[in-house]
Amino acid sequence: MVGLKPSDVPPPLGVKMASAGAAACIADIVTFPLDTAKVRLQIQGEKAAVGGIRYRGVFGTIATMVRTEGPRSLYNGLVAGLQRQLCFASVRIGLYDNVKHFYTGGKDNPGVLVRILAGCTTGAMAVSFAQPTDVVKVRFQAQMNLDSVARRYSGTMQAYKHIFQYEGLRGLWKGTLPNITRNALVNCTELVTYDLIKEAILRHKLMSDNLPCHFVSAFGAGFVTTVIASPVDVVKTRYMNSPPGQYKSAINCAWTMLTKEGPTAFYKGFVPSFLRLGSWNIVMFVSFEQIKRAMMVTKKRTEVIN
Secondary structure, rough: OOOOOOOOOOOHHHHHHHHHHHHHHHHHHHHHHHHHHHHHHHHHOOOOHHHHOOOOOOHHHHHHHHHHHHHHHHOOHHHHHHHHHHHHHHHHOHHHHHHHHHHHOOOOOOOOHHHHHHHHHHHHHHHHHHHHHHHHHHHHHHHHOOOOOOOOOHHHHHHHOOOOHHHHHHHHHHOOHHHHHHHHHHHHHHHHHHHHHHHHHHHHOOOOHHHHHHHHHHHHHHHHHHHHHHHHHHHHHHHHHHHOOOOOOOHHHHHHHHHHHHHHHHHOOOHHHHHHHHHHHHHHHHHHHHHHHHHHHHHHHHHHHH
């Protein structure tokens, strides 16, 4: 078997939430440059190019950013990103199984609709209190590290303070509606697809419950999620990064994109989105399964010693 064996005892809620938060942070560190490139591509077109800089493709965007702004620019907003994952992933992923069992009354083998409902529930719950971290992350990723361009924010805490001071609480929760929509879609698609692919692989005995199985399941989940969630993700990024007054609402932002840039604007940054979501899912789910099992092994040893 590749990796740690699954525990005989289902992991408690605390283990699942801690494992999910830690695994999501690992995945963010590994894939953050792809996410930053995705954000830059998504906001391109809403304003004139600064200094004549245009981004072309995910790797072209990364190369341009490294050349013009330095390698550190690829990790703009990482601190806020990790804060987001600690708050966000621990709820949306860590609570998923428990919410699923709650909806079924503890019965095994829940249907697809129950899984979707559980995914939407935990995704919406996570966004409702982790939104400020996402706003700060997106704004850091969008700002350019050029001498000729004034930077909006100098640090993570200064960004929270500045947004609250000039835009109020509404500024920190800006884009909550599109983000809830986006993350409800992402969460239910991501978790349900991973669940179903993994169960199908194990049921047909194509693989055992180990790393290759988790890899294949996570890759499939990443692709399906990107196709479904990309349009909402682009609107969310544009709206959260916009200065006050540029868009009246998230719906107005979507309408402006459609009328000015056409329907293809909703799939701007699709390749980096897929590269990011696909690789993020692989790293996160593989790490999540292994961290969860490692914590259960440690817990079991601790109980034996005591």
